[in-house]
Amino acid sequence: MKQLSIIEAIRAALVEEMERDPSVMVLGMDVGRLGGVFRVTKGLAARFGEERVADTPLAEASIVGAALGLAIGGMKPVAEIQFLGFTQQAFHQIGPQLARYRFRSRGRYPTQVTIRAPYGGGVRTPEFHADAIESQFVQVPGIKIVAPAFPDDAKGLLLQAIRDPDPVLYLEPQRLYRAIRGPVHNGDPIPFGVSRMVRDGTDLILIAWSAAVHLCLEAAETLARTGASVAVLDLRTLNPLDVEGLVAAVRDCGKAVVVHEAPLTGGFGAEIVATLQQEAYGDLDAPILRVGSRDTPYPPGALEDHFLPTVARVVAAARATLEY
Amino acid sequence: MRLLDYDGTLLGAAPMGVEKAQQAMRLMLLSRATDERFIKLQRMGRVGIYGPVHGQEASVIGSAMALDPARDWMVPASREHLAMHVQGLPLSSLYATYLGRIDHAAVPEGVRLLPRQQAIGAQLPHATGLAWALKLQRLRGAVMVYFGEGAASEGDFHEAANLAGVIRAPLVMVLINNQYAISTPAHRQSAAPNLAARAVGYGFRGIPVDGNDLFAVHAAAREAVERAVAGEGPTLIECRTYRIGFHNTSDNPREYRPDSEVEDAAERDPIDRLRLWLTSEGAWSPKVEAEAVAQVATEIDAAIADVNAQPRPGAEAIFKHVYAELPYRVEQQRRDTVTRKEDVCP
Numbered sequence: 266m267k268q269l270s271i272i273e274a275i276r277a278a279l280v281e282e283m284e285r286d287p288s289v290m291v292l293g294m295d296v297g298r299l300g301g302v303f304r305v306t307k308g309l310a311a312r313f314g315e316e317r318v319a320d321t322p323l324a325e326a327s328i329v330g331a332a333l334g335l336a337i338g339g340m341k342p343v344a345e346i347q348f349l350g351f352t353q354q355a356f357h358q359i360g361p362q363l364a365r366y367r368f369r370s371r372g373r374y375p376t377q378v379t380i381r382a383p384y385g386g387g388v389r390t391p392e393f394h395a396d397a398i399e400s401q402f403v404q405v406p407g408i409k410i411v412a413p414a415f416p417d418d419a420k421g422l423l424l425q426a427i428r429d430p431d432p433v434l435y436l437e438p439q440r441l442y443r444a445i446r447g448p449v450h451n452g453d454p455i456p457f458g459v460s461r462m463v464r465d466g467t468d469l470i471l472i473a474w475s476a477a478v479h480l481c482l483e484a485a486e487t488l489a490r491t492g493a494s495v496a497v498l499d500l501r502t503l504n505p506l507d508v509e510g511l512v513a514a515v516r517d518c519g520k521a522v523v524v525h526e527a528p529l530t531g532g533f534g535a536e537i538v539a540t541l542q543q544e545a546y547g548d549l550d551a552p553i554l555r556v557g558s559r560d561t562p563y564p565p566g567a568l569e570d571h572f573l574p575t576v577a578r579v580v581a582a583a584r585a586t587l588e589y
Numbered sequence: 590m591r592l593l594d595y596d597g598t599l600l601g602a603a604p605m606g607v608e609k610a611q612q613a614m615r616l617m618l619l620s621r622a623t624d625e626r627f628i629k630l631q632r633m634g635r636v637g638i639y640g641p642v643h644g645q646e647a648s649v650i651g652s653a654m655a656l657d658p659a660r661d662w663m664v665p666a667s668r669e670h671l672a673m674h675v676q677g678l679p680l681s682s683l684y685a686t687y688l689g690r691i692d693h694a695a696v697p698e699g700v701r702l703l704p705r706q707q708a709i710g711a712q713l714p715h716a717t718g719l720a721w722a723l724k725l726q727r728l729r730g731a732v733m734v735y736f737g738e739g740a741a742s743e744g745d746f747h748e749a750a751n752l753a754g755v756i757r758a759p760l761v762m763v764l765i766n767n768q769y770a771i772s773t774p775a776h777r778q779s780a781a782p783n784l785a786a787r788a789v790g791y792g793f794r795g796i797p798v799d800g801n802d803l804f805a806v807h808a809a810a811r812e813a814v815e816r817a818v819a820g821e822g823p824t825l826i827e828c829r830t831y832r833i834g835f836h837n838t839s840d841n842p843r844e845y846r847p848d849s850e851v852e853d854a855a856e857r858d859p860i861d862r863l864r865l866w867l868t869s870e871g872a873w874s875p876k877v878e879a880e881a882v883a884q885v886a887t888e889i890d891a892a893i894a895d896v897n898a899q900p901r902p903g904a905e906a907i908f909k910h911v912y913a914e915l916p917y918r919v920e921q922q923r924r925d926t927v928t929r930k931e932d933v934c935p
Binding site: 317319321329330333334362370407430506 | 697708713749911
């Protein structure tokens with residue numbers, strides 16, 4: 266099995282889908298000749314032509330809005346927004362337009378559009394480039410939200426995103442782009458709404474998605490040195506949410522901590538906790554703690570370690586829960 | 590650009606024959622009668638809210654008639670009711686929106702029309718994308734998109750026009766400048782008196798037309814559609830008209846504009862102007878008009894009866910078409926809602 270980075274896995278999925286289906290196309294800023302600011306689409310324009318791998322003007326709302334129109338016209342667009350933070354400039358085209366178009370048209374116009382966007386901190390970016398604003402999109406019915414943490418999932422979930430009949434926001438963990446390599450299957454899409462246990466454990470479960478999964482894995486390793494058996498659950502998709510998998514996993518342990526890069530208040534962690542206290546209250550042996558970023562604007566890169574969740578904060582929350 | 594003077598004198602070549610002009614006249618009468626009927630239904634409490642087209646009929650119908658519905662697409666804003674009908678939306682589906690039959694209001698398969706858009710200007714990038722899709726697939730056709738002078742202040746207008754210019758999209762942007770965005774007059778939207786001139790900044794053609802002149806609107810739209818289909822890129826047409834009616838049934842225009850201004854605009858009524866020309870051609874008379882008005886009323890009655898015969902949507906309808914397949918939790922909510930079970934679980 267091939268060992269790929271997340272960037273290579275995403276590119277492999279794009280190439281496979283573009284070869285399989287001539288209506289699949291890529292559009293966005295700098296995605297053509299340059300291959301994107303992270304080179305995710307490197308080589309695609311040369312291979313598939315500049316019509317199917319199209320550079321657009323620097324205007325996020327029209328990238329998303331045009332993708333919607335392209336989909337109505339018979340294409341399957343994969344739109345790249347250079348950084349998730351800049352989807353704010355296109356939010357009105359994502360939430361109220363793209364996500365609702367199937368509903369508004371009473372099924373006449375499903376919008377098979379994938380929006381790819383890198384996000385997350387830890388790489389000292391300028392302002393807006395790291396903002397973890399995924400929970401804003403969770404409040405938008407109609408769009409699926411996918412957040413892989415491993416190369417294999419990155420590929421399989423992107424294959425599913427492009428083939429999925431609903432619009433999908435596909436979040437890419439920029440700090441992991443080249444930082445990890447892993448085996449990548451040649452094969453089928455990975456279905457949405459299925460979480461994955463990435464580390465087994467019996468005392469406590471850490472629940473996360475995207476780059477925070479790796480933070481949890483590190484924390485679990487640290488905790489293992491003091492004898493705690495800590496599991497890590499990777500949600501992989503936020504919408505649809507694997508409610509059954511989540512509940513089953515927590516039932517086994519009885520103790521859980523949710524970790525995410527988004528600011529704490531109103532983050533998707535709150536939704537996880539609410540779900541678990543409703544569906545698994547009797548099985549819980551401790552309150553569920555959350556570890557998120559601080560409820561402040563994303564600070565300049567030099568200060569981001571004070572803002573983001575750290576291994577130490579995850580370990581501290583886990584210890585407090587274990588000792589409860 | 591003007592082809593029909595206020596007194597119905599033809600100033601150039603007529604862009605359509607007498608028969609087509611009679612058809613346009615009937616559509617304009619249907620538009621105005623639709624306004625009258627729906628305002629009445631709203632006052633009777635049978636319709637929530639309605640925005641009349643009154644005064645803008647030539648802009649709406651003259652442009653729509655330039656499309657080939659079997660080849661071209663239409664992307665409406667929200668005040669182009671009869672344009673949608675010209676494009677192929679049955680009258681009863683057009684009315685169904687106002688009468689709460691959301692599924693009956695849907696655009697039928699095969700009709701190249703997008704749904705009405707209530708977020709001002711948001712349809713513009715969709716139209717650019719749709720035109721782009723035609724071009725990428727080498728499909729012959731044009732996309733006509735409607736918006737107002739208020740929408741021209743939105744960022745979406747700029748982004749959509751700019752992208753359309755760059756990709757030379759087969760797009761016809763029909764800006765219906767009716768002088769008011771609710772209460773805000775056009776001079777508070779822009780310091781530029783000529784909105785059509787904005788096209789220059791996007792690298793394509795802009796044409797200002799007298800929006801109350803059916804012939805001028807139609808001629809400009811037809812040329813723009815032909816150019817789009819021939820691969821010559823987008824056109825911006827500014828139809829200068831006047832919203833004689835209120836913004837919608839909740840609005841009272843007397844709070845922001847004098848009656849004299851409206852009376853003055855009514856002197857330039859688009860229906861009067863076409864009637865004068867048709868009469869001078871011997872193709873219209875009070876008798877023909879009376880027959881047309883009666884015919885239109887019958888059509889409206891039939892369409893409303895058709896809508897009323899449709900079942901009223903129930904709770905199930907809010908869960909339909911949200912996703913291809915409902916996620917677990919939404920499916921639970923659907924079951925709770927349709928069985929009217931109090932929702933104690935997620």
